[in-house]
Amino acid sequence: MLNKVFSTLLSTFALSAMSSSALAIEYQLPSGNNRLVGEATMHTVQKGDFLQKLAKQYHVGLLALMEANPDVDPLLPKVGSELIIPTQLILPFGKHDGILINLSELRLYFFDNKKQTVNVFPVGIGKVGFATPTMTDKITEKRKDPNWYPTPDKREEHFKKYGVELAKEIKAGPNNPLGDHAMRIGHSYYLIHGTNQAFGIGMRASSGCVRMNPEDIEWLFNKTNLGTKVRIIDHPIKMTYQSPNKRVIEVHAPLSTPSDAKPSLYPLTDGVNKFIGDSPEDQKLLKQLIEKSQGIPTEIN
Numbered sequence: 001m002l003n004k005v006f007s008t009l010l011s012t013f014a015l016s017a018m019s020s021s022a023l024a025i026e027y028q029l030p031s032g033n034n035r036l037v038g039e040a041t042m043h044t045v046q047k048g049d050f051l052q053k054l055a056k057q058y059h060v061g062l063l064a065l066m067e068a069n070p071d072v073d074p075l076l077p078k079v080g081s082e083l084i085i086p087t088q089l090i091l092p093f094g095k096h097d098g099i100l101i102n103l104s105e106l107r108l109y110f111f112d113n114k115k116q117t118v119n120v121f122p123v124g125i126g127k128v129g130f131a132t133p134t135m136t137d138k139i140t141e142k143r144k145d146p147n148w149y150p151t152p153d154k155r156e157e158h159f160k161k162y163g164v165e166l167a168k169e170i171k172a173g174p175n176n177p178l179g180d181h182a183m184r185i186g187h188s189y190y191l192i193h194g195t196n197q198a199f200g201i202g203m204r205a206s207s208g209c210v211r212m213n214p215e216d217i218e219w220l221f222n223k224t225n226l227g228t229k230v231r232i233i234d235h236p237i238k239m240t241y242q243s244p245n246k247r248v249i250e251v252h253a254p255l256s257t258p259s260d261a262k263p264s265l266y267p268l269t270d271g272v273n274k275f276i277g278d279s280p281e282d283q284k285l286l287k288q289l290i291e292k293s294q295g296i297p298t299e300i301n
Contacts, residue, residue, distance in 0.1 A: 024110070024119040024216060025059055025087060029096070035240040036248050036297060037118070041085035045077045052199070058085045061106045061122030061202020067253065067295045088297055090238040090250045091118065098229030099139075099192070099220075101125075101210060103132055104236035104252045105295060106202050108192075108210065110220060121220070122202035124195070124211035129258050132208050132232065137186035139228045142221060145172035146182040151189060154207055179214050181221040185230050192230075193217060204255070236265060236293075239275045247275065247300040251289040265290050276300070 027037040043054060051074040055062045066074055068084045077083065091109070092102050100109040101123065108121045126132040148170040150158070158166040170176050179194020192210045194217040200206065201213050210232075212220065236252040254263040268276075276282050282300055289298060 024121045024219070026117050026119050029111075029116045029118055030091075033240070034242050035091040035093070035238075036088070036242060037091060038088040040296070041087045043083045043085050045079050045081045045083060047079050049077055049079075050075050051077065054083065054085070055122070055202055058087065059122065060086055063106055063202050063204075064122065064295055065202075067293065070292065070294065084294075084296060086295055089120070090240050090248060090297055092233060092235050092238055094231070094233070099224070099231070101132075101230070101232045103134070103232065103234040104255060106204075108212070108220075110223065112223075119219075121212060121216045124200040124203050124205045126206050126208040127204045128256055130207045131255070131257065132190065132206070132210060134232050134234050135185065135188075135190075136229075136231050137188070138230055139183050139192075139224055139226055140186055141184035142224070142226065143182045143184075144221070145180055146176070146178050146193070147171055148176050148178045151207075157207075179217060181214075181217045183221065183224060185232075192220070237269075237272055239272070245301075248297045249275070249286070249289065249300060250295060250297045251286075251293045252295045253293045265293075 025038070030037060041058065043058070051065050051069075051072070052062055055065050064086050065083075066072075068086045072078075072081070072083065089105075089107075092100060094100075096109075096111045096118065097113065098111060100111070101107070102109070103125055106123055106125055108123045110119045110121070112118070149168065150166050150170070155166045155168070158164075172180075174196055177196055178191065179196055182191045182193035184191055190209055192212065194214045195201070195211050200211055205211065234255065236254045238250045240248050242248060251265070254265055256263055276286050285298070285300060
């Protein structure tokens, strides 16, 4: 079903490309061990609204918006209805330094420890069969107006799909899928780059690289130095304590793979089990969140 919706969205968005001057949502880093930032935003649907338009307007990912509003038609949301905009979130666990990408939520975090802020961007990641790998590395190369050198796998894929050979080098310009800026992660094939397409941000649409809106990658490119740390993780469940008796959890759907179209979050990690505890009510709530994951921070009392 999701693949059918995704195909329909792509064809629709290709005909309704939009530009946006908005940049990432910037949050002040919380104090202590609390990792909850932002506030939930509600949007009343107006005539002409559709989810890709709203994703651009609020600078959130399309799939994140769809996940937060699972019963809403992404192309024809009901006028007058209320949508949840996922602008409140839990920062992923671990050291907050440089660039952090959480695949399950299709978000990139850029931490500025001098300002004590974090900028959060929606990103496109590898589609099924071309998964973006988890890794810890650094930015080793930055290129403005990059040329694109398709990998042998990409050239083979293009030939099978279109019946013509893809050039070994695509010069910078409107036909270059890397957009105007690209940064290499370590010594891998994987890049954080822009795009020449009007869709794919906040989706699984790339061949493994991390894709950003043109204005976002330009901002990040100018803020990032060679050697900036990059950590790519896959944490579909995020948790935080706001106080000893106030816990908050955020559950995202796990990423599917070619061999597992319906992956499960079970068995739960020891960390999740410890966080939830033995309360039957809390365990029931967690089960409900996993069965209908919305990627929305939920308080556990």
